[in-house]
Amino acid sequence: MKQGREWSRKGKGKKKYQNYLGGILCLGLLFFFVQGMLLLDGTFLKMSEEFQKTSPVWNKDTVKEEALADSGEEEEQEVKKVAYLTFDDGPSILTPQYLEILREEEVCATFFLIGQQVEGEMVDVVKQAIDEGHEIGMHTYCHVAEEIYASSESYCMDLEKTKQCMEEKLKIEPKIFRFPWGSKNSYVQGYKNDVIEHMKEEGVDYVDWNVSGEDSVGCPSPDSILRNIRKDYKRYNDPVILLHDSATCKSTLYALRGVIRELKADGYSFGTLSQRERPCHFGE
Numbered sequence: 001m002k003q004g005r006e007w008s009r010k011g012k013g014k015k016k017y018q019n020y021l022g023g024i025l026c027l028g029l030l031f032f033f034v035q036g037m038l039l040l041d042g043t044f045l046k047m048s049e050e051f052q053k054t055s056p057v058w059n060k061d062t063v064k065e066e067a068l069a070d071s072g073e074e075e076e077q078e079v080k081k082v083a084y085l086t087f088d089d090g091p092s093i094l095t096p097q098y099l100e101i102l103r104e105e106e107v108c109a110t111f112f113l114i115g116q117q118v119e120g121e122m123v124d125v126v127k128q129a130i131d132e133g134h135e136i137g138m139h140t141y142c143h144v145a146e147e148i149y150a151s152s153e154s155y156c157m158d159l160e161k162t163k164q165c166m167e168e169k170l171k172i173e174p175k176i177f178r179f180p181w182g183s184k185n186s187y188v189q190g191y192k193n194d195v196i197e198h199m200k201e202e203g204v205d206y207v208d209w210n211v212s213g214e215d216s217v218g219c220p221s222p223d224s225i226l227r228n229i230r231k232d233y234k235r236y237n238d239p240v241i242l243l244h245d246s247a248t249c250k251s252t253l254y255a256l257r258g259v260i261r262e263l264k265a266d267g268y269s270f271g272t273l274s275q276r277e278r279p280c281h282f283g284e
């Protein structure tokens, strides 16, 4: 019996111990269950946040930002940068080489011609320039300052002669002209406005420039021409660049491809002057 009591006591003690263990186990499980739920909840929250951050569809802010970025791109695309290359004093024996570079680079330019040089085979070269999409403007007939700038009448006569020459030999009616040495030269100041008004009545406007290669001054190198253009063209979305098609200066020819490629790399396309939205006049 003693032994039986002993057993029974031992048995009761064991049961208590088992109940006690069971309780701890339950609490433990409960604890882990709650922790697990919290963890899961946190993970879900994080996943949800992450999803919202990365989803282009569900996150309203992202959609807004993307819409703004898109509209920004559109605004940038709307700013068109067009450069206008202009060559005075041609045609010359170098004109075919200018045309070749322009053709290879697929850009158009404007040539302000000296009427008396449109002779012989130069007529065909200029016709080729027209066929290839370049614009022809009037510069002068003889380019001799003392003759053309002697008076308002002599200047207009010189231009009229140039106009007739182009109509007869090239079958074109030029819409633009450029004063030799520009509209601010000292020869023409006394009667410049008379000339401008007279030509306006004939539907012809004058054109100056806002960027110069300075290729008719001294003895320029291709590098100096490029540098002169580089220092100014960025100030304009529509630079009008003065260059010369002159047999005496090959530096312009050697500089031309570099000029075109630099402008292209900077986002400029090229056009002819009649396509420009605003006139290019000094002081306006």
Ligand SMILES: [Zn+2]
Pocket (backbone or CB within 6 Å): 088, 089, 139, 143, 180, 181
């Ligand atoms: Zn000139």
